[in-house]
Amino acid sequence: MTSPTATLLVSCPDQRGLVAKLANFIYAHHGNIIHADHHTDFTAGLFLSRLEWQIDGFDLPREEIAPAFAEIAEPLQATWQLHFSATVPRIAIWVSRQDHCLLDLIWRQHAKEFAAQIPLMISNHAALGDVAKQFGIDFYHLPVTKENKLEQEAKQLELLRQYKIDLVVLAKYMQILSGNFISNFPQIINIHHSFLPAFAGANPYERAYERGVKIIGATAHYVTDELDAGPIIEQDVVRVSHRDTTGDLIRKGKDLERVVLARAVRLHLRNRVLVYGNRTVVFE
Known part of the structure; x- marks a missing residue:
């Protein structure tokens, strides 16, 4: 069985340190990142990112991940989505x-x-x-x-x-x-x-x-x-x-x-x- 994962899709105004801030959120809660991809649209001035990490060992319950990340996203003026692999669309x-x-x-x-x-x-x-x-x-x-x-x-x-x-x-x-x-x-x-x-x-x-x-x-x-x-x-x-x-x-x-x-x-x-x-x- 594949380990269940969570995925964040994030877009926000481009600025320094964004990759570190996003990755550190997962690292700080003992998450193991298995996919990280980023893109900067310089014309639009936007940073766009996808981060996927394993839920096993992550120290935040699923229902607490979104509120915790919202505290990071708000000062970044980010729009974002959180998805879980265990949810079947x-x-x-x-x-x-x-x-x-x-x-x-x-x-x-x-x-x-x-x-x-x-x-x-x-x-x-x-x-x-x-x-x-x-x-x-x-x-x-x-x-x-x-x-x-x-x-x-x-x-x-x-x-x-x-x-x-x-x-x-x-x-x-x-x-x-x-x-x-x-x-x-x-x-x-x-x-x-x-x-x-x-x-x-x-x-x-x-x-x-x-x-x-x-x-x-x-x-x-x-x-x-x-x-x-x-x-x-x-x-x-x-x-x-x-x-x-x-x-x-x-x-x-x-x-x-x-x-x-x-x-x-x-x-x-x-x-x-x-x-x-x-x-x-x-x-x-």
């Missing part, structure tokens, strides 16, 4: 009709490629209900129209509260979430079928084909009010040629979408992504 996967990203995430979760529970699926179509039933996931069919969007989003938010969901993954959910929904539940990852910022919005493969591109890509990002413009977590590309049809681009793109989304979800669940502004630092 709960994911809701949202889908429409396409199943390739959904099935890939379920398979990876069953193969224990990432530690999470998937108790809930929500869809604006009924097509993938049998997949949820096959894997013992509760499925809710909530069709969305202009007329009922706010009502359905209220139901979706209630389901997220009911199932104690920590992260929503939009695995080809072909609906735009409202700003109100995002402000109430900001922990959302989306997969977009292009190498953003190119070809944002609908039908990117068709537009890529018309443009005669030589590479296509996929992008996993956090969802914000601005369509397909949230902080990017992971991207990848594959080469295409003049011989490829739109169908070929879609086929190759689906392979990328699976891998890119899985990487992003895994990075998020391992607390290796730190968002600042509309950017991310990914501590790999």
